[in-house]
């Protein structure tokens with residue numbers, strides 16, 4: 001049991017409840033909303049009269065208001081500032097190339113992840129869930145103020161609360177185009193008292209393609225200030241659960257809750273998880289000699305054994321000053337003001353390799369073409385198929401209703417221009433079914449003489465792939481790629497979807 005710098009009194013309470021699974025058990029990615037819902041460990045509901053009923057294994061408590069609740073021992077002992085579920089496994093999905101540089105268990109902050117390389121711009125949709133009594137009905141301006149705070153914090157904008165931190169060169173903006181191609185404000189509004197209390201399967205009704213949009217929901221967040229999923233947990237990206245849920249009272253600038261959680265840092269913190277960052281205190285102190293594979297897998301955040309609340313002048317849980325000014329701790333909003341340079345590199349690695357279809361532009365990258373096969377055929381996307389064994393199939397869809405399928409030994413080819421670009425990157429999602437031995441789905445590039453394999457997939461579940469084409473693919477009016485299936489047994493097929501080619 002990790003003890004934080006709470007008062008002795010609260011530490012005793014925390015010890016009394018050490019049996020509760022504070023570190024969340026394996027979360028069922030397909031069911032429920034807040035982590036722990038499946039276990040009914042903690043339940044927090046706003047009643048129609050505005051009072052809060054909160055239950056945990058120690059009993060049921062009634063609070064006069066959210067403000068009283070947020071200041072309660074219940075809030076602290078159950079670590080309700082954030083409900084990022086804590087898993088012990090890698091989720092089995094970190095075996096592809098440089099995903100290992102930001103896996104669930106380790107970080108390799110190589111220079112290619114330096115923010116100076118390029119800016120990532122991420123489209124956001126905010127789903128506002130409201131009660132019939134008017135609670136939760138935050139304004140568009142309040143939503144925009146939260147986006148502004150994300151940018152102040154992730155880009156350390158001068159003259160803002162986020163200026164002391166590292167400039168991660170990650171930018172957020174409210175989406176201007178919805179999944180159907182229509183203009184949008186990037187905000188949806190739904191009145192549903194059940195959903196307002198974070199109950200019911202609202203995400204499956206409301207989510208926008210989680211490969212391409214950062215989905216944020218505002219409601220009571222099950223009594224947490226917020227919760228999120230790390231893509232490295234596996235089964236997250238592309239799933240409707242992906243995204244961040246924030247307590248509407250702590251959302252935006254000068255939000256209704258008031259100090260100390262009213263300056264939008266809950267969303268900054270949850271966005272940190274969404275981009276692959278652990279709490280600074282996760283896994284305890286870790287070891288100094290293996291700081292990239294223990295603790296929070298980051299070396300330039302000091303070691304920390306448990307969350308720090310408030311804003312102490314000093315806090316020392318692992319023989320050095322705790323990193324309580326970090327966004328990934330639990331301190332007050334105005335006490336936290338930085339991601340470190342290595343956190344910036346880990347979250348940028350996460351964008352690049354775990355959320356490769358999320359960023360749409362970015363100070364250099366330009367979309368050359370994309371196809372999610374929702375047209376229902378290859379021809380609309382300009383693909384040339386080898387024979388009738390190449391189909392568009394519903395059961396090959398990674399997102400949307402349709403995906404591409406290659407049966408047995410077949411391939412589909414695409415030609416496009418890369419003139420004006422000095423580097424070309426291909427993103428796609430793929431999996432294989434009934435493949436044997438070392439057989440794979442190949443992504444190949446034509447070098448003018450022969451086909452060169454640049455990437456391969458053996459996974460039996462969809463994996464997000466991101467690969468740079470070799471030198472020679474750039475500045476080429478007739479750049480050719482193809483997907484080729486290498487398994488000839490009957491009943492075998494490969495699926496791929498969401499192909500996007502980017503030029504720098």
Ligand SMILES: [Zn+2]
Nearest residue numbers: 082083084279
């Ligand atoms: Zn958290």
